[in-house]
Amino acid sequence: MISVQYVVALAALLFMVGAVGVLVRKNPLIMFMSAEMMWNAAALAFIAFARNYHDMSGQVMAFLIIGTAAAEVGIGLALIVAVYHRRHRLDIDEISRLKG
């Protein structure tokens, strides 16, 4: 029997690494990859609990998370490319200057 709490703890650690990446790095591409890692950690927790409680709903949620992440990546990368074409620098602080 797999002890599910270790898997969920792994998901928490993965989420933590992703959150630190979003907070610390300034390259928008790496921040975005860290955010992807946070999505993945949430999906892992859902699947672990689905296995524990013998309920397919958790896997359905993980499937929806994968679909949502795909849509998010499309929009996010398009935003990064659009900002880069105007400013020619990969720095997240460039976007904060949009406020004028």
Add this chain to the structure above:
Amino acid sequence: MVGIFIIGILMLVGAVSVVVVRQPVHSALALIGVTIGLAMIYLILQAEFLAVAQVIVYAGAIMVLFLFVVTLLTAGKEEMEAEDTLSGQRWAGIITGLVVGLGLAVVIATHSPVKLSTALSGSFGGLHDLGHQLWGPYFAMLAGVALMLLTGVIGVLVLNRPDQVNYKSRLDLPSGVSLVDAEQEGKK
């Protein structure tokens, strides 16, 4: 059980290297490793279809898109990260993230959830069960995700529409001296 620990350690190493490496390309490659490790853990947790979907969607589609954008934007550049505009922002971020994440992990690892004694049904995690759930009680959410993907496609098209380039100005090139004229100049 040992397998999960080994895969978990490898995944955490990959995850940390996503955050600490300098080049975005290396970070994308490390994220592919994390994704493959996740797919293996999904297999151990009897989510076969999701393991396959994870590899196809993440390693196959999302990371390829990332690599395209990384090579498009950062090819041949060696840029240092910019200075912080807020002083101490970096350390505040690290400490906040570590406290929240480690606290969460410790709480989870010390509280074991209820274990069901019934045996797992043989078809658990297969495509059949998942499809029944998705097209039954969760159909509204499936339709929502489909709409979201469609909105994403339209959003990408709107965000990156081509600029209105003035093609006429490219035709106003100065008329060059023809080769015949140049030869005649030489003979004189």
